[in-house]
Amino acid sequence: MSVERDFSVVFRLRPLLQAPGAEQQEPLVTVDEGAAAGAAGTHTAVVSQERKSWKHGETAEQHRFAAHRVYGCEAQTDELFDEHVAPLVPFALDGGYATVLAYGQTASGKTHTLSHCSAAAARVLSAANAARRPGGKGCRITISCIEIYGKTVNDLLDAANKRAAVAEDMQGRGVLARVTEREVTTEQEILTAMEQAWALRRTSATAKNAQSSRSHALIRLTLAPEGDANATPGVLQLVDLAGSERAAGDSASHSSERMAETVAINTSLMALKECMRARSGGAASDASAKHIPFRSTKLTLALKEAFDLFSRQPATTVFIATASTAAADISATLNTFRYASALLLVPQRLVVQEPDPRDVTYWSNARVLEWLAKYGGAALVRPQDVAPYEDGLALSRVPEADFMARLQRGSDGALQGESARRLYLKWWRIVIASRTLAKEARAAEWKRTKAAAAAASEAADAEAAREILADVQCE
Numbered sequence: 001m002s003v004e005r006d007f008s009v010v011f012r013l014r015p016l017l018q019a020p021g022a023e024q025q026e027p028l029v030t031v032d033e034g035a036a037a038g039a040a041g042t043h044t045a046v047v048s049q050e051r052k053s054w055k056h057g058e059t060a061e062q063h064r065f066a067a068h069r070v071y072g073c074e075a076q077t078d079e080l081f082d083e084h085v086a087p088l089v090p091f092a093l094d095g096g097y098a099t100v101l102a103y104g105q106t107a108s109g110k111t112h113t114l115s116h117c118s119a120a121a122a123r124v125l126s127a128a129n130a131a132r133r134p135g136g137k138g139c140r141i142t143i144s145c146i147e148i149y150g151k152t153v154n155d156l157l158d159a160a161n162k163r164a165a166v167a168e169d170m171q172g173r174g175v176l177a178r179v180t181e182r183e184v185t186t187e188q189e190i191l192t193a194m195e196q197a198w199a200l201r202r203t204s205a206t207a208k209n210a211q212s213s214r215s216h217a218l219i220r221l222t223l224a225p226e227g228d229a230n231a232t233p234g235v236l237q238l239v240d241l242a243g244s245e246r247a248a249g250d251s252a253s254h255s256s257e258r259m260a261e262t263v264a265i266n267t268s269l270m271a272l273k274e275c276m277r278a279r280s281g282g283a284a285s286d287a288s289a290k291h292i293p294f295r296s297t298k299l300t301l302a303l304k305e306a307f308d309l310f311s312r313q314p315a316t317t318v319f320i321a322t323a324s325t326a327a328a329d330i331s332a333t334l335n336t337f338r339y340a341s342a343l344l345l346v347p348q349r350l351v352v353q354e355p356d357p358r359d360v361t362y363w364s365n366a367r368v369l370e371w372l373a374k375y376g377g378a379a380l381v382r383p384q385d386v387a388p389y390e391d392g393l394a395l396s397r398v399p400e401a402d403f404m405a406r407l408q409r410g411s412d413g414a415l416q417g418e419s420a421r422r423l424y425l426k427w428w429r430i431v432i433a434s435r436t437l438a439k440e441a442r443a444a445e446w447k448r449t450k451a452a453a454a455a456a457s458e459a460a461d462a463e464a465a466r467e468i469l470a471d472v473q474c475e
């Protein structure tokens with residue numbers, strides 16, 4: 001069970017929900033079972049759109065959409081979980097950044113699919129972690145849950161649904177701020193937290209709007225390896241996106257509040273698409289490192305590591321597009337599949353940043369101690385007291401007041417006030433300068449890789465042309 005690709009697009013068709021005694025309808029979206037998997041291992045969903053015109057009468061137009069996998073109406077959520085979500089558990093326990101996104105119109109089955117997957121993930125994760133603990137490879141698991149409603153972020157693990165925030169930390173990672181981080185160990189503890197989050201989302205949504213899917217909900221499990229305080233924690237997160245439908249024609253949808261809400265949802269879903277597509281870096285001939293606009297919305301900032309081209313940890317994303325198969329929802333279903341199919345362009349592999357000795361945030365604890373000995377030496381600072389175990393990244397996360405207190409303690413009071421601050425600022429100058437240098441070097445490397453790929457593709461074209469010419473001449 002391993003993660004096959006960096007980015008998977010999965011379709012899930014919702015069966016028709018027919019009232020008892022209502023006239024029987026046929027699902028208008030089906031899986032093309034006959035079609036062999038496409039070049040990129042893709043499968044196909046077929047949408048029949050009925051059209052009526054005075055000239056041609058009733059006709060059905062067929063639209064075909066590719067995805068890595070299409071689950072039909074009869075498929076069970078367990079099947080989807082086993083194939084696409086379960087492999088993310090060991091991936092995240094090993095330090096990877098795994099994201100599951102559910103996208104689709106209201107009532108298409110996003111929450112149905114994700115709540116089942118989150119419960120199954122709680123079971124698999126707690127068992128896998130318990131099995132790793134005797135070998136010393138277990139993780140400390142914490143859970144945080146937020147909902148993003150327009151520009152507002154709320155804590156779904158706080159009974160009062162208090163305000164939270166999404167921010168970028170010193171290392172440029174998208175972090176959840178002012179949120180409850182609850183430590184969980186057993187399946188039941190994880191489940192209780194998740195259920196509390198889903199329930200609070202439903203209640204707060206009813207207070208705002210009759211429909212629950214006007215906000216994005218994010219459940220994030222952070223997996224910090226026990227016994228290595230410097231390791232980058234793994235992440236397993238599930239995101240129930242706001243309903244993707246456009247404003248309907250009813251008068252309620254035209255209230256200014258509802259319109260603003262719809263604009264905010266559409267903006268964030270478009271930004272999400274842009275971020276995911278920007279990762280593809282364009283054609284091989286496009287030699288520029290792509291700008292990924294993750295800062296444009298709270299949602300994309302929160303998920304930044306999922307798009308980052310140069311990430312400190314491997315990342316993988318499963319995009320589940322849920323769709324109704326009912327005739328009344330066909331245009332929303334077509335929009336869902338158009339959005340999701342376009343994401344198949346996202347490349348298979350991200351560039352995982354190699355440790356770069358030029359970048360202070362990659363320094364080992366030994367290298368940090370060396371630096372402290374060199375620059376704090378004159379004031380007789382004991383480096384070990386300033387950074388007992390921290391590597392460069394961990395030390396750059398130490399808040400200023402704590403850093404200063406360590407300097408004071410580590411020099412028996414010799415270094416305090418302005419002189420301690422000077423050493424602290426010196427540390428920060430080197431953190432920033434080295435990160436800038438490393439970033440520029442990565443951009444140059446990216447450019448070289450792209451140029452080499454473009455040259456290789458041109459050479460292959462030329463070779464193919466020569467072969468065709470040779471064939472023609474033989475004939």
Ligand SMILES: Nc1ncnc2c1ncn2[C@@H]1O[C@H](COP(=O)(O)OP(=O)(O)OP(=O)(O)O)[C@@H](O)[C@H]1O
Nearest residue numbers: 014015105106107108109110111112113211212213
């Ligand atoms: N695959 C499925 N099989 C059977 N029932 C389903 C399936 N998917 C969804 N449903 C049912 O359809 C209804 C709507 O589903 P759900 O609430 O998950 O939709 P949603 O897209 O999350 O909408 P919202 O965001 O408004 O809650 C629910 O009653 C759910 O049980």
